[in-house]
């Protein structure tokens with residue numbers, strides 16, 4: 595009667611209610627994670643200039659895990675949340691990605707999201723079959739600009755753009771979804787409208803994120819003209835959200851917030867970050883500099899044990915002077931700060 599999605603949704607809603615109580619009524623700093631973000635690998639086949647993972651790409655401090663150890667990690671993550679977001683580096687570089695997706699489904703995770711740069715999607719179409727949501731990066735419709743941003747050869751990007759519709763259909767054939775992620779910087783903001791049009795043409799929903807450098811949106815300090823161009827694009831996106839809600843995955847509140855580079859009450863523990871070796875990362879080194887960089891390993895202990903040991907769940911909320919305006923930080927924070935509008939977005 596209740597399938598994987600319904601059971602997971604019930605758990606996520608309950609988590610939201612408990613977190614709302616902790617955040618709004620008790621005024622606590624830490625909430626429990628809504629989503630497990632698993633950095634499956636720190637390897638990547640691209641070289642984006644503004645990569646938020648730049649410091650760890652290519653490092654060998656957190657070696658990737660074989661299948662049997664990945665199973666232990668997933669079992670422990672499932673106790674924290676049924677939402678699983680697999681990213682990297684570039685997750686398609688890990689040989690175990692597809693078996694891991696199958697296992698995550700068996701264990702009951704939902705939604706299972708893979709965030710990939712899309713370059714190898716044609717080699718691994720099973721991703722579209724086993725991931726509930728596949729998010730691929732498309733920062734420009736122009737092959738040369740996309741290659742410049744990703745630091746790669748044109749032929750590979752051309753394959754992604756021309757196959758977009760086929761990929762979307764393949765995902766839909768399996769009851770799943772394909773999304774485009776467009777990261778906005780001064781390099782591509784001028785051409786972002788073309789990406790939006792491409793998404794509409796291919797009936798593929800779009801997610802917008804600004805480039806974050808030094809924990810603030812890079813465009814905030816760009817020239818006046820560039821900022822105006824960015825805000826004009828965000829106005830267009832907000833309008834599209836109203837007329838064709840399916841085109842844009844971000845909430846309206848997030849889009850308004852990001853358009854104006856507004857600050858927000860960030861609670862970085864809304865997402866639990868796991869390294870390729872199964873260790874759990876300090877939710878934010880800037881906000882919690884006194885906490886170890888790594889809280890412990892999921893291969894050795896349960897997630898709740900290491901979270902409770904590393905973080906003081908009795909601490910009262912403290913703000914943050916930074917502004918990491920990324921969807922993953924902002925949307926959960928806004929859902930706790932504005933519960934009514936979160937309910938309306940969920941219903942719609």
Ligand code: SF4
Pocket residue numbers: 638639640641642644645646647648682683684711744
């Ligand atoms: S594809 Fe992703 S992980 Fe790889 S360099 Fe670009 S932003 Fe970084």
Ligand code: SF4
Pocket residue numbers: 809860861862878879880881914915916917918923
């Ligand atoms: S806004 Fe950025 S620096 Fe501040 S707590 Fe959130 S993630 Fe950390």
